[in-house]
Amino acid sequence: MTEEEVLSEFRASEALLEGHFKLSSGRHSAHYLQCARVLMDPMRASRLAAALAAKLPRELRAEIDTVVSPAMGGIIIGHEMGRALGKEAMFLERPDGTFGFRRGFGLKPGEKVIVVEDVVTTGLSSKEAMKAVENAGGEVLALVSIVNRSGGDVEFDVPYHALVEITFPTYAEDEIPAELAAVPVTKPGSRK
Ligand SMILES: O=P(O)(O)OC[C@H]1O[C@H](OP(=O)(O)OP(=O)(O)O)[C@H](O)[C@@H]1O
Ligand SMILES: O=C(O)c1cc(=O)[nH]c(=O)[nH]1
Ligand SMILES: [Mg+2]
Structure with missing residues (x-):
């Protein structure tokens, strides 16, 4: 799937939103x-996951035991990646603010995991999810996401593969341009 084909999936699902958003990181x-809109069509979700799985190096695919994704945004694409890779998929939750496994999910010591996200902006959530996998005894082989909107500003300790790179400006609280500040803000994600 080319970047243009991925973008047309976003346009077709009205997932490219404009307005004033407070992101998970606190940046604006x-x-x-809105990946949830892209993933609401199961066939589209499975197409995107198959394309993402096909982008992973063969050696990496051969090593993966399990797919782990951080809730909420990572759950559907993580599940679809599990289908594309023929592996089980689990998710991490943070009801108390810190990611961990619940619902009987867990890892065997040294279990080899790919962490699957919907979007990476600052990489904070992905790093927290990878830490949770390590705390649970797993080994993170790679990070994978549908969208990389970090603009290349983030470094991870493991290889990172994204289906598409889309860079939009983000602003700290004290540097929001006046035109943007004039638009009412919404916070679509679930981080408290
Ligand atoms: O790279 P980052 O700066 O961490 O931003 C990306 C994260 O933000 C969103 O999650 P969010 O925390 O909004 O919660 P959600 O997944 O529950 O929607 C998205 O699903 C990523 O997890
Ligand atoms: O950084 C985020 O919180 C974020 C950005 C984005 O474009 N989409 C999303 O789901 N989260
Ligand atoms: Mg998330």
Whole structure:
């Protein structure tokens, strides 16, 4: 799938939003990629996951035991990646603010995991999820996401693969442009 084909999936599902958004990191943006809308069509979700799985190096695919994704945004794409890779998929939750396994999910010591996200902006959530996998005894082989909107500003300790790179400006609380500040803000994600 080319980047243009991925973007047309976002346009077709009205997932490229414009307005004033407070992101998970606390930064602000005039653009938001609402992956939940892209993934609401199961066939589209499975197409995107198959394309993402096909982008992973063969050696990496051969090593993966399990797919782990951080709730909420990672759950559907994580499940679809599990289907595409023929592996089980689990998710991490943070009802108390810190990611961990619940619902009987857990890892065997040294279990080899790929962490699957919907979007990476600052990489904070992905790093927290990878830490949770390590705390549970797993080994993180790679991070994978549908969208990389980090603009290349983030570094991870493991290889990172994204289906598409889309860079939109983000602003700290004290640097929001006046035109953006004038638009009522919404916070679409679930981080408290
Ligand atoms: O790279 P980052 O700066 O961490 O931003 C990306 C994260 O933000 C969103 O999650 P969010 O915390 O909004 O919660 P959700 O997944 O429950 O929607 C998205 O699903 C990623 O997890
Ligand atoms: O950084 C985020 O919180 C974020 C950005 C984005 O475009 N989409 C999303 O789901 N989360
Ligand atoms: Mg998330």
